[in-house]
Amino acid sequence: MTAYAIAHLHPAAHPCEEVLTYIERIQSTMEPFGGRFLVHGAQVEVIEGDWPGALVVIGFPSMTAARGWYESEAYRELLPLRTRNMAGDAVLVEGVGPEYDASTTAAAMRAAAAAVQA
Template sequence: MAAYVIVDSEIKNLDGMKEYIEKVGATLGAHGGQPIVAGTNIEKVEGDWNPSRIVIVAFPSMDAAKAWYNSPAYQEILPIRTANTDDKVILVEGL
């Protein structure tokens, strides 16, 4: 069953994120990750959620999503993201 990494991202330092943006794609392939959404054109229709940027990455399974997140390759660049953004990240199983 597919799984998704959903990120509500507020970039605080775009220059600081350049290295992460350049490297993150290479960490996805070994786990079957495919970015499907990365955008700022967001229209709120309900609730108090006001994200400035949403990123969604599809994986073939929850195990694959967790394996990617916990992989040495991703963990190596994760501090770059956390130092330069205020993010909320969830993993969710699809249908």
């Protein structure tokens, strides 16, 4: 199942040398784990709420691969270059398969709610 590393970052107006080095080197840390950028540096169009900052989405072939990348020595060595200079939040999340149907999820949620009320 595909997994994603998603970050909502708050970069400075002008990136410092450490952030530029981080950006230059991150690709090589992802490649051994099958990671690739899906969103990076794109302008977001806010259609609901408030979204200060930038969005980064990296796709991996599995949650195991995503965790392996994040926990790898190569990335852990690189990570402080970003975290020292850019606030933000990051998550790893597993995607859904092609057979996913939101109505099935809603039915399970309804059943769970009904069981609590009974």
